[in-house]
Structure formats: C-alpha cells, structure tokens
Amino acid sequence: MDGIKGLLIDVDGTLCLGDSIIPGTAEIIEKIRLSEIPFLVLSNNSSMSSEEYLGKLHRLGFNLKREELLTATEATVFYLKEKYPDARVMPLGMSGFVGELIDGGINIVDDSLDVVLLAYDKTINFDKLNKAGHYIKQGSVFLATHPDMLCNSSDGYDIDIGAFIMILEKSTGVKATIIGKPEDTMARLSMKRLNLPAKDIAVIGDRLYTDIAFANKNKMQSVLVLSGEATVSDLKDSQVKPDYIIGSILDLDKVVKF
Ligand SMILES: [Mg+2]
Known part of the structure; x- marks a missing residue:
C-alpha cells in the first residue's frame, strides 16, 4: 500500500x-x-461511554490513550452538536451512553422531543420502541448510532442494533440516519x-x-x-x-x- x-x-x-x-x-x-x-x-460500540469502553480495552490488555480511541458514542455527540445543537433528544441507550451525551451538553428529554436516538440498548422493550415509533411518525428526526446486525460476544454473536432499526423503519416508513x-x-x-x-x-x-x-x-x-x-x-x-x-x-x- x-x-x-x-x-x-x-x-x-x-x-x-x-x-x-x-x-x-x-x-x-x-x-x-x-x-x-x-x-x-x-x-x-454505543453500549457504554467512551471512558467505559477505554476501561474495557485496558482490562483486555491494550495500553491505549483516550485520544487514541474514537467511538460511535463520541461521534454521536459530535454529530448532534453539529446538526441539531438545540434539539431535545430522547435516547434509547444504556446509562453510560446517555451520561456521555449529557456531559457533551446534549439536551436529553423524555417527551416533547425533536430527535429519537437509537443506541445499543440492552433494556429495549415494546414500550420504548412504541414510543420512539410514535415520535418518528409524528416527524421527530430518527438517528441510530451504528447499523451493525450482530456484535461479538462470548457465545459467538449477540443481536446488535440493526434489527431494532428495521423494526422502527418498517413501522414508521422513515429511514434512520446512521452516525457510526x-x-x-x-x-x-x-x-x-x-x-x-x-x-x-x-x-x-x-x-x-x-x-x-x-x-x-x-x-x-x-x-x-x-x-x-x-x-x-x-x-x-x-x-x-x-x-x-x-x-x-x-x-x-x-x-x-x-
Ligand atoms: Mg469489527
């Protein structure tokens, strides 16, 4: 090369x-x-904050510095600030992910929102998806942190975010904008x-x-x-x-x- x-x-x-x-x-x-x-x-990976992810990599044996790591979570904060700086954002995600959004100055809400943001959410359920679907259908922006269908796990592969993106796309007719x-x-x-x-x-x-x-x-x-x-x-x-x-x-x- x-x-x-x-x-x-x-x-x-x-x-x-x-x-x-x-x-x-x-x-x-x-x-x-x-x-x-x-x-x-x-x-x-958007299942945790970048700091938590760095900790995971350290535990695995990688002597990485924070500035040597770029995650979809970090990219999501960057994207929101660039495109929707004043938006009210409802994330579907884990606490570390949401914490990094808050630290990044993103306005997190649970109602009256402008953006539905789907991340890797191990607590996802019908109510969350249904609420997200309603807002997307009513015109909220639909963002997803990444498109992966599967992620590596100790059992081989776990289900990732991709199928949940498809549920919301199929039921609303709105295509997600992917960040990662x-x-x-x-x-x-x-x-x-x-x-x-x-x-x-x-x-x-x-x-x-x-x-x-x-x-x-x-x-x-x-x-x-x-x-x-x-x-x-x-x-x-x-x-x-x-x-x-x-x-x-x-x-x-x-x-x-x-
Ligand atoms: Mg890979």
Missing part, C-alpha cells in the same frame, strides 16, 4: 473477539505507536484527529458492510482481516471489496510499512 500515513483500526473482530483479546494484537498496537504512523482505534461506520461522521472526525486527508488513511477491519464500506464510501484505503466476521466466501458474494485482505492484524506489516 502506498502513501499510508494514518491508520483506523476496528476493535471487535480485529483486536478482540467479544471479551477476549486476539493474542498478539496489543503488541501490534505498541509497534504502530512506536512507528511514525498515527492511528485511531475505532468502534461502533460506514457513514461519514466518524470519517470526518478521524481525518480531523489524524490531520490527514482520506487518501492517506487505511481502515483495518473485519466487516465488509461497516469497515470496508466505510473506507470505500469515504475514499480511504482498506484492509480486511479474516479474524472476525467476514469470510472468504462472504467476499465472493459482496459488492463491497477491500483493497487488501490479510489473515489478521498480526500480518499488517505485509501491506503497510510501520
């Missing part, structure tokens, strides 16, 4: 699988940090943080429809790792194609010099 000056590295499926680290990946992160190449670890990968908010934030144009950045991740689509949509280069969700047979059926494919991030030096 030519001219790579910055890296965006996915977490689940790339550095870890659920609550287990992929052996050797913490050492790769250290090696990248010692090189000239700046990087960000990027996660669509593959859309552009995290790309714009990443370019700002790395101070690099898209073409100089490579995205490393395990999912075609989030990580690789994110790179392609935002004109970045892409490296698919086969240590997570995507398999070689998925690649054959997919319209979304990566620039490079490696077995895992442990092989990154085969495609990027660092």
